[in-house]
Amino acid sequence: MNAQASLPIRMLRDPLSWVIAAFLALVFGMTSLGWLFHALFPALDRPVYLQDSFARLVLAHLLLVGVSSLIAVIIGMLAGIGVTRRAGKEFRALIETLVAMGQTFPPVAVLAVAVPVMGFSEKPAIIALVLYGLLPILQGTIAGIESVPSSAREIAEGVGMNRWQILSRVELPLASPVIIAGIRTSVIINIGTAAIASTVGTQSLGSPIIIGLSGFNTAYVLQGAVVIALLAIIVDMIFERWSRRLRNWQPEA
Secondary structure, eight states: OHHHHHHHHHHHHOHHHHHHHHHHHHHHHGGGGHHHHHHHOTTOSOOSOOSSOHHHHHHHHHHHHHHHHHHHHHHHHHHHHHHHSTTTGGGHHHHHHHHHHHHHSOHHHHHHHHHHHHOSSHHHHHHHHHHHHHHHHHHHHHHHHHTSOHHHHHHHHHTTOOHHHHIIIIIHHHHHHHHHHHHHHHHHHHHHHGGGGGGGTOOSTHHHHHHHHHTTOHHHHHHHHHHHHHHHHHHHHHHHHHHHHHHHHSOOO
16 A cells, blocks of 8 residues: 555656656647747747647657667667677778768758659658667677676686577677667667658658748747657656666676
């Protein structure tokens, strides 16, 4: 009974609960805040974005970030694992240079090149987000695997594990906190960068920002930016808790 009674108290003390509450209030109650935006921007006739619901935009934004981040995680981790193997070490400098080059290109430039080939759709945006999110994942994977003590590998070899078993049962579990940190950085970057997808006809939380900028409607820009910021904060807090649990799970060296 005491545990049940203390649950609401713990939730009230949890910063994540407050951020989620603020996020949901804006997403589902934006239209009811017309009085506030009328007061903040009295010169605007329509200070609340009504072209689409924010709930639908959030789902579209999360789908875009989720697909691009999943592709980036697969490519980045496979590349990171590959260059830490004996046969792939000579390709490490090349892979790191290519991935770093992908992040130096602005996403808008990638869209400008991809749109004439693929048309206005989510595909150019996904390509841009994948290229922009690869570097933190690659670096996190390499750093995590290289941080695994050599003694752990030697013990695994001593008990008869093969290379695949050492990777899957020793290296990746011990490297997981560092790898997750790289994925966390990549996903947070993509949450903010995914707003540019609206420039190529894809629904996202960037839609009110793009329409607001083109129509000189500062209220739309503010609404889209605040929702994106809260979404990034929520995801970052979730990753932080996941990383903390992984660190607590790690066995003593």
